[in-house]
Amino acid sequence: RKFLKHLPSRSLGSVCDYYHIDLENAHRAYDDAKATYEVFLNLKKEFYNLYPEEFIPKPMMWKPKKQEPITIKQKNYLKSLLRMQKKEIELDHLTKSEASRFIDQLLKEIRKAQ
Known part of the structure; x- marks a missing residue:
């Protein structure tokens, strides 16, 4: 500003x-x-x-967010995206943020293939 x-x-x-x-x-x-x-x-x-x-660098006032497990909605959406690409991957170990990144990655791959 x-x-x-x-x-x-x-x-x-x-x-x-x-x-x-x-x-x-x-x-x-x-x-x-x-x-x-x-x-x-x-x-x-x-x-x-x-x-x-x-x-001049200043100290950060930040605490990392707690890692939350993948949501059911994310898991179901990922399963449908993986089915479209004929892939099978274990999803239970993913965090919410990892699942979001994976969704973005799969959508990008699908768009490229079209």
């Missing part, structure tokens, strides 16, 4: 557009984190000389 006041929105998508950063799978943790890192590098390149204090 401090650096890009002229932008009507400073959402990740808007800032990525401004810096021509590819945000392929918005709202997926890995892709958002990668895009955020690229935004940071661009901001640092553009503003470090003016505001070096803003780029």
Whole structure:
């Protein structure tokens, strides 16, 4: 907000557009984190000389989320996607976030095959 006041929105998508950063799978943790890192590098390149204090690392105030097991809905959806691809994989060991990533991966594979 401090650096890009002229932008009507400073959402990740808007800032990525401004810096021509590819945000392929918005709202997926890995892709958002990668895009955020690229935004940071661009901001640092553009503003470090003016505001070096803003780029000094600070301690994180963060606690990891508890890992939750795959939901029944995710499991059923994954089973149907795997059936479409004629694959059989054990799903009980997956966490909710792993299941979400796996769903995204399978959907991407299915779209490519079409």
